[in-house]
Amino acid sequence: MLTDLRLFQFKKFKDESIELFPLTLLTGINGMGKSSVIQALLVLRQSFDRGELQNNRNLVIEDKELTNLISPDDMLNADAESTDVSITIEDDNIGSATWKVRAEGKSNTLPLVDNVQNEMYVISLFSTTFQYLKAERIGPRATYDRLTVTRRHSPIGYSGEFVANRILEAANQLEEVQLEKVKIEGQSSKVYDLLSYWMSEILYPDSKVVLGSSDASKIDLEYTFKNQPTKKFNPLNIGFGFSYVLPVILAILTSKPGSLLLVENPEAHLHPRGQSRMGHLLALAAESGLQIIVETHSDHLLNGIRVAIKQKKLGSNKTQIHFFTEEFKDTNKQSFAIEEDGSLERWPKGFFDEWDNMLTELLKDS
Incomplete structure (x- = not known):
């Protein structure tokens, strides 16, 4: 499991260490570095996918699918005292490693300054089980494309574009959920069956995902509901919430203990109750051994996690909140825990306090 990420002169961060837990929440005001934390990990992953890291050659900061930092200068902290930029990660089994470059010139492929030992490349970030879901996921589609090539990781697609293909694969292989806490006692532990269960919990009671096939290159993905069980509804006719949350639930249900999931705004297009239930599901997955790093703006999602901790469904020592703001001197963030009773270790100014404001x-009197 990843336990720490240190960013030196990387974008918003002059020199910052971000402790990583089984469930790590990144939240705070816009433009303060939440996305940069995830981007740093994605830069390492895309460089690995191109064979650059393991051969001690380059850091790739531009990729058409994962992340694009635009240019070396854009990657460099505005107050940097040199052109040195480094990303350090620590794993609880392997130890730590630092990838250092000089952010200069115009090339988006930057030579590594120091070598990193190859045993680092067995950690979860570089595994085939790694998954990442963007904030900008695809909306409803009349049909979904079949995946005709093997993906090294993230088989759902970074935007959920291959979600139907992954559901079909799980259904055909009678794939079982491996994260114990997200299973439901007395019910099937098949991915396909639990997908409908959690869609019902988070979105609409007694929802069911139904697959079909239009032709050899397309997959139909429809839904049925309790009040009209014989009628199938196309995603185009039921709104964005179903299409946006489906990849997140599927990513969790198809994950293995010890793997890593990065997900941006899992609460997008969800009703407040659905957001809190999503938080509950994330908590159960983390307790089951999946490491999850979440960027979120949802107090409802946070409260779902807090309730799960109070109900002893997630250990309070397994989660951490990193709040990114300009309120603190010499740092972009303040970090704090959720206590065993679901309360917060502290509640800094600007942290989900807009309701009270x-x-x-x-x-006030008029």
């Missing part, structure tokens, strides 16, 4: 305004 607006209520105060409403209660």
Whole structure:
């Protein structure tokens, strides 16, 4: 499991260490570095995918699918005292490694300054079980493409574009969920069956995912509902929430213990109740051995995790909140835990306090 990420002169961070837990929440105001944390990990992954890291050659900062840092200068911290940029990660089994480059010139392939031992490349970030889901996932589609090539990782697609193909694969192989806590006692542990269960929990009661085939290159993905069980609804007719949450649930249900999932805004297009239930599912997955790094703006998702901790469904020592803001001197963030009773170790100014701020305004005398 990844336990620490240190960023030196990387984008918003002059020199910052971000401790990583089984469930790590990145939250805070826009433009303060939440996405940069995930981008740093993706830069390492895309460089590995091109064979650059393991051959001690280059750091690739531009990729058409994963992440694009635009240019070496854009990657460099605005207050940098040199052109040195480094990303250091620590794993609880292997130890730590640092990838250092000089952010200069115009090339988006930057030579590594030092060598890194190859045993580092067995960790979860570089595994075939690694999965990443962007904030900008695909919306409803009339049909979905079949995947005709093997993906090294993230078989659902970074935007959920291959979600139907991955569901079909799981259904055909009678694939079982491996994360114990997300299974439901007395119910099937098949991925296909639990997918409908969690869609019902998070979105709409008694929803069911139904697959079909239009032709050899397309997959139909439809839904049925309790009040009209014989009628199938195309995703185009039921809104964005179903299409946006489906890849997140599927990514969890198809993950293995010890693997890593990066997910941006899993709460997107969800009703507040659905957001809290998503938080509950993330907590169960983390307790089952999946490491999850989440970027979120949802207090409802946070509260779902807090309730799960109070209910003893996730250990309080397995989660950490990193709040990114300008409020603190010499750092972009403040980190704090969720206590065993679900309360927060601290509640800094600006941290999900807008409800109270607006209520105060409403209660003021005219």
